[in-house]
Amino acid sequence: MLRQIPTVSVQTMLIFLCFLLVFTSFLLLLLLSRNNKDGASSRKGLLPPGPPRFPVIGNLHQLGKFSLHRALHELSRRYGPLMSLQLGCVSTVVVSSARMAREVLKTHDLQFADRPFLVSVQKLTYNGLDLTFSPYGEYWRELRKICIIGFFSIKRVQSFQSIREDEVSILIKSISQLADSSKLVNLSKMMFSTTSNIICGIAFGKNFHEEGCERSTFYGLLDEYQVSMGSFAFANYFPSLGWILDTLTGFNSRLERIFQGFDSFFRQVIEEHLDPKRLKHDRGDITDLLLQMHKDHTSEIDLTLDHIKAVMTDILLAGTDTTTATLVWAMTFLAKHPRVMEKAQEEVRNLIRNKQNISEYDLHQLHYLKCVVKETLRLQPAAPLLVPRESRKQCNLDGYKIHPKTQILVNAWTIGRDPEFWENPEEFRPERFINSSIDFKGQCFEYIPFGSGRRICPGINFGMVIVELVLANLLYSFDWELPPGIKTADIDMEELSGLTVHKKNALCLLASNYTEHCTSLL
Numbered sequence: 001m002l003r004q005i006p007t008v009s010v011q012t013m014l015i016f017l018c019f020l021l022v023f024t025s026f027l028l029l030l031l032l033s034r035n036n037k038d039g040a041s042s043r044k045g046l047l048p049p050g051p052p053r054f055p056v057i058g059n060l061h062q063l064g065k066f067s068l069h070r071a072l073h074e075l076s077r078r079y080g081p082l083m084s085l086q087l088g089c090v091s092t093v094v095v096s097s098a099r100m101a102r103e104v105l106k107t108h109d110l111q112f113a114d115r116p117f118l119v120s121v122q123k124l125t126y127n128g129l130d131l132t133f134s135p136y137g138e139y140w141r142e143l144r145k146i147c148i149i150g151f152f153s154i155k156r157v158q159s160f161q162s163i164r165e166d167e168v169s170i171l172i173k174s175i176s177q178l179a180d181s182s183k184l185v186n187l188s189k190m191m192f193s194t195t196s197n198i199i200c201g202i203a204f205g206k207n208f209h210e211e212g213c214e215r216s217t218f219y220g221l222l223d224e225y226q227v228s229m230g231s232f233a234f235a236n237y238f239p240s241l242g243w244i245l246d247t248l249t250g251f252n253s254r255l256e257r258i259f260q261g262f263d264s265f266f267r268q269v270i271e272e273h274l275d276p277k278r279l280k281h282d283r284g285d286i287t288d289l290l291l292q293m294h295k296d297h298t299s300e301i302d303l304t305l306d307h308i309k310a311v312m313t314d315i316l317l318a319g320t321d322t323t324t325a326t327l328v329w330a331m332t333f334l335a336k337h338p339r340v341m342e343k344a345q346e347e348v349r350n351l352i353r354n355k356q357n358i359s360e361y362d363l364h365q366l367h368y369l370k371c372v373v374k375e376t377l378r379l380q381p382a383a384p385l386l387v388p389r390e391s392r393k394q395c396n397l398d399g400y401k402i403h404p405k406t407q408i409l410v411n412a413w414t415i416g417r418d419p420e421f422w423e424n425p426e427e428f429r430p431e432r433f434i435n436s437s438i439d440f441k442g443q444c445f446e447y448i449p450f451g452s453g454r455r456i457c458p459g460i461n462f463g464m465v466i467v468e469l470v471l472a473n474l475l476y477s478f479d480w481e482l483p484p485g486i487k488t489a490d491i492d493m494e495e496l497s498g499l500t501v502h503k504k505n506a507l508c509l510l511a512s513n514y515t516e517h518c519t520s521l522l
Contacts, residue, residue: 046401048093050084051075058086060237067495069384069413072096076414082398088237090116092407093397096414098421098446103397104389104408105445109453110136114390116407119235119242120228123259124317129310131458132318132387142300143311148458150289151315157461161360163201167194168469169357170209172477179511184483188506191327191470192320196222198466199319203312204269205285221261225317228255230498266309286315315459321500322382323463328503330376330471333428335480335509336491340430344372348476349514358472360465369472371430373464374447377416377440379428381449382500384413389455412448421446478511 053059063071072094076083081097095104104112113136121133128134131143150156171194178185196219197207208215233251235242246252272278273287290311294303301307334341347368352358363369389408394401417425423432438444440460442452450457457463474480482488494504 048082048084048397048400049079050086051079053086056088058088060087063087067384067497067501069411069501072385072409072411073414073417076411082400084400087407089239090237090407091403091405092409093402095408095410098415098418100398101410101412101415101448101452102445104410105442105448105452108395108397111393111395111402112389112391112408113454114392116388116390116405117236117239118388119233119246120231120255123255124225124262125313126306126310129307130314131311132314136392136454139301144458146293146299146301147311151286152458152460152462154461157465158360160202164198164466164469165357165359167198167201167207168473170194170197171470172357172473175474175478175511176513179478179513182510184508185511186506186508187331188328188503188508191331192222192324193219194470195324195327195466196316196320199316199323201285203286203315203319205273205287206269217261218265221258221265222317222320224254224258224261226321226496226498226500226502228258229321229500230496262313263309266312269312270305270308287312319459319463323466325382325500325502326373326376326463326467327470328507329380329382330373330467331474331480331509332491332493332503332507333376333379334372334475335482335507336488337428338488340372340428341475341480344369344430345475345479348472352472352476358469358476360469363465363468363472366468366472367434368430369468369475371433373467373471374433374438374440375428375430377449378422378447379416379426380501381412381416383449384411384501385409385499386412386448386451387455387499410448410451412451415445416447416449418446477514479514481510481512483508483510 051059051062054061062075066074072083073096075085076094076096081095081100083094083096085092085094095101115128115133115135118133122128125133131140131147134140134143171190174190175185193208197209201207208218228251231251231254233242234245234249238245243252269287270291273291287308290303290308293299294305294308334344347366348358351365352362355362386409389410391402391404391406391408393404396402416422419425438447440447440449442448442450442456445452450460482491492505496502496504
């Protein structure tokens with residue numbers, strides 16, 4: 001009788017084979033690098049300066065001490081605002097100054113309009129069928145037109161006002177109950193819940209207020225998505241061996257589970273919208289609009305259900321992720337700087353009186369609050385490296401040759417701290433934006449939290465109105481204090497790595513109902 005091979009032996013053999021392949025590749029690349037030493041030297045002067053690199057891994061070993069944007073910031077201080085790195089098999093150029101950002105995002109915008117391969121986003125966006133990560137071309141241009149006109153225009157954003165205000169009202173009531181019982185408010189959790197419910201209401205016509213399996217599953221998927229985007233994927237840097245290594249680490253199975261979870265959710269949403277018995281709001285939601293285009297063939301794109309699910313993925317994940325991160329960082333900065341919080345509260349409460357909640361009609365009056373948001377995005381942009389770009393063809397950049405398929409990382413975090421443009425750049429001081437023409441619409445290259453050029457974030461209006469509305473109501477309705485025994489200096493600013501950078505540890509504060517506000521409503 002044949003003896004069954006234990007599972008552990010198979011795993012051991014796979015691991016041994018994997019390392020054997022890596023070791024063989026290392027020797028081959030080392031041999032090639034020695035044989036082509038003269039040729040490499042002749043090309044060296046054409047590339048931007050950068051740190052020495054190891055065979056095979058290149059400069060990957062230099063990126064592990066800090067968050068990626070901070071590690072690149074430290075390297076750029078030594079090698080300059082245009083820096084060349086080799087990340088595994090991926091040639092990378094890092095941009096760390098306003099001048100070079102202008103060159104990449106404006107002067108040579110078309111040459112750098114593509115996106116690199118990132119295994120997580122390719123999987124979750126149905127092989128790049130979404131707007132954010134699809135390759136530059138006719139499909140992307142048509143999809144962008146659909147999204148801007150259909151979802152992100154000012155008129156369309158305003159049409160969803162009631163959804164945003166209803167969700168903020170629910171948030172304020174929940175915090176008020178915690179304030180009455182003197183319980184800590186986990187703002188990280190509550191911002192996440194409120195933002196995701198707003199996005200789901202606008203995009204899918206549903207929310208997750210009721211406790212239950214569907215809610216916990218949905219929030220669990222969003223949590224796993226954030227973790228996966230911050231996880232190291234070998235396939236991003238070593239395409240030939242990446243799949244094997246990512247399978248051994250369990251990354252591929254986790255990614256597949258997340259994809260299947262979201263795909264099942266989107267299928268359910270689509271089925272609900274196709275149900276003829278469904279009660280449809282006069283305004284409709286984004287899914288209604290996409291399905292109508294699918295049915296009527298009114299766009300240049302032949303929209304399949306996978307196209308629709310990819311766009312739904314974009315709106316849900318990008319909208320929830322970046323908006324939540326910005327709100328949490330804004331409240332963190334305010335808690336750390338009581339003078340600024342007091343000034344922002346004074347503006348809100350002096351201008352808006354005798355109202356239960358602040359509405360979107362009130363936001364245009366809150367100039368200092370808008371400065372607080374701008375300053376938050378300067379010091380802690382939600383996507384510190386923006387969304388990576390990729391060169392479409394060879395071009396010259398500041399006298400250096402940039403080859404096709406080179407990944408371009410624009411460090412907006414470093415640019416927002418450049419002392420050439422910002423006085424006391426490490427200081428949180430919203431006053432710097434008072435009477436300033438600097439904005440985040442992509443024309444001021446010293447301040448580009450949403451990017452610039454063709455691939456600037458199209459949902460700026462969509463996200464900013466949520467941030468301003470939530471923040472205004474938090475400051476209007478409550479006085480905020482740190483937990484007992486905690487000082488402002490103790491508030492940590494640790495980050496979680498990923499395309500979107502979140503606060504690592506939850507922000508928990510004590511809220512008390514604003515007395516004058518409560519009295520005026522009696």
